[in-house]
Amino acid sequence: MSAPLRGLVLSGGRSTRMRQDKAALAISGVSQLQRAAGLLTGQGLAVSVSVRADQTSDPLRARYPQIIDAGDVQGPAAGLLAAHSADPQAAWLVLACDLPHLDALTLTTLIAARDASRTATAFCSSSDGLPEPLCAIYEPAGLAALRNFVAGGRSCPRKFLIQSDTLLLAQPNPEALANVNTPEELQAARAVLDTGAALTLRVQYFALLRDQAGRSEEQVTTTAATAAQLYSELAVRYGFTLGSESLKVAINTEFAEWSAPLAAGDTVVFIPPVAGG
Amino acid sequence: MFRFTHEAVDGTALRSELLDHHCGGYASFEGWVRNHNEGHAVTRLEYEAFEPLGIKEGTRIINEAIARFGVTRALCVHRVGDLQLGDVAVWVGVSSPHRDEAFKACRFIIDEVKHRVPIWKKEHYANGDTGWVNCERCAADAHAHDLKAHDHAGHDHHGHQGD
Numbered sequence: 001m002s003a004p005l006r007g008l009v010l011s012g013g014r015s016t017r018m019r020q021d022k023a024a025l026a027i028s029g030v031s032q033l034q035r036a037a038g039l040l041t042g043q044g045l046a047v048s049v050s051v052r053a054d055q056t057s058d059p060l061r062a063r064y065p066q067i068i069d070a071g072d073v074q075g076p077a078a079g080l081l082a083a084h085s086a087d088p089q090a091a092w093l094v095l096a097c098d099l100p101h102l103d104a105l106t107l108t109t110l111i112a113a114r115d116a117s118r119t120a121t122a123f124c125s126s127s128d129g130l131p132e133p134l135c136a137i138y139e140p141a142g143l144a145a146l147r148n149f150v151a152g153g154r155s156c157p158r159k160f161l162i163q164s165d166t167l168l169l170a171q172p173n174p175e176a177l178a179n180v181n182t183p184e185e186l187q188a189a190r191a192v193l194d195t196g197a198a199l200t201l202r203v204q205y206f207a208l209l210r211d212q213a214g215r216s217e218e219q220v221t222t223t224a225a226t227a228a229q230l231y232s233e234l235a236v237r238y239g240f241t242l243g244s245e246s247l248k249v250a251i252n253t254e255f256a257e258w259s260a261p262l263a264a265g266d267t268v269v270f271i272p273p274v275a276g277g
Numbered sequence: 278m279f280r281f282t283h284e285a286v287d288g289t290a291l292r293s294e295l296l297d298h299h300c301g302g303y304a305s306f307e308g309w310v311r312n313h314n315e316g317h318a319v320t321r322l323e324y325e326a327f328e329p330l331g332i333k334e335g336t337r338i339i340n341e342a343i344a345r346f347g348v349t350r351a352l353c354v355h356r357v358g359d360l361q362l363g364d365v366a367v368w369v370g371v372s373s374p375h376r377d378e379a380f381k382a383c384r385f386i387i388d389e390v391k392h393r394v395p396i397w398k399k400e401h402y403a404n405g406d407t408g409w410v411n412c413e414r415c416a417a418d419a420h421a422h423d424l425k426a427h428d429h430a431g432h433d434h435h436g437h438q439g440d
Contacts, residue, residue, distance in 0.1 A: 034311060076352040099318065206326075207325060207397035207408040207409050208412040208413065211409075242412065250327070253329040254333070268394075271327065272409070272411075274391070274395055274408040274411070275398040275409070275412075276324075276326075276367065277308045277355075277393050
């Protein structure tokens with residue numbers, strides 16, 4: 001039996017080259033930490049955020065369950081090892097918080113391909129073919145091995161994955177793992193993403209809507225900015241007979257306003273009139 | 278506590294979860310699958326739920342009932358899947374020091390669950406037709422739906438137990 005999978009967003013980086021906190025960078029109105037956490041939640045994973053000890057009360061980070069770096073390890077390995085200490089039985093799907101192009105399809109592909117008998121499951125970089133260590137699933141035994149690797153004086157997770165029996169995958173979207181390290185890269189990412197570009201979301205259908213859509217869920221790529229706009233688009237596509245005034249909407253398993261903004265990786269459910277009892 | 282089950286509801290087993298020596302009163306309600314609705318002969322029902330949100334909203338209702346009426350324990354279990362006539366679709370039980378609070382909290386929970394928890398019911402009729410309750414007719418006539426949504430007596434499928 002494979003270990004239970006949990007989600008971890010690494011937010012303890014120093015963002016030295018960016019000269020501002022990468023977790024808080026807003027693109028299309030959503031901070032990069034929220035975006036990464038939302039993508040993991042959209043996959044049905046419980047999400048924790050890796051932080052340094054001096055970041056615990058930051059309001060952006062305080063809204064998530066936190067795992068505090070031990071402080072004796074440098075770089076992203078610190079967050080990985082802290083997560084392993086917090087739950088040694090879990091496998092961790094780890095995300096950096098500077099991946100503004102990351103999409104739900106990439107995570108769905110990673111999770112579906114996961115091989116729990118390996119050290120880790122990761123993508124090959126679309127630029128140099130080497131493992132991408134910060135959008136990857138680390139198995140419990142792999143994290144135990146990483147601890148030894150770090151104890152041996154090394155700390156680079158990419159080098160660790162190269163030496164291990166990592167399952168390497170091709171990326172379904174070659175752009176998805178392009179990260180932003182500098183203000184120039186941020187500007188370029190905003191130029192692409194802030195112009196009303198399409199988001200990919202997961203939509204689940206229940207009851208009459210499931211019958212009319214002919215499916216219980218799907219990935220939808222849309223330029224809709226709000227839940228209301230998304231429903232209008234899908235109502236046209238599938239000929240839904242229910243008007244939005246008789247529905248409610250939930251985003252990531254909580255009721256939401258129709259005007260709520262959508263983020264990539266959100267799971268959206270339109271709720272027809274209920275009839276329990 | 279609120280939960281869903283895909284199995285038959287065993288009221289006797291559920292009742293035992295509410296036993297408490299602090300309590301002198303216990304009230305329960307069972308909603309049953311009935312053989313008719315609004316003049317149509319009903320042969321069976323399908324229930325489905327958006328369970329992750331249903332558990333959250335159902336738990337909020339239980340906590341509201343405990344806070345509002347001061348009862349000691351409260352539990353609601355809703356079945357999903359294919360149900361036959363006479364099956365228990367929903368079970369509510371409340372225990373409290375005195376009976377009045379138990380009755381009131383039990384009534385509050387079933388009323389709120391019917392209105393707020395994302396659960397849907399598909400009726401199968403004797404003539405072979407099917408229909409999602411509260412959805413099909415309102416789709417044809419949104420205004421009529423609004424009236425029904427606020428006066429749900431017309432959709433009550435169930436008899437009271439222990440009245």
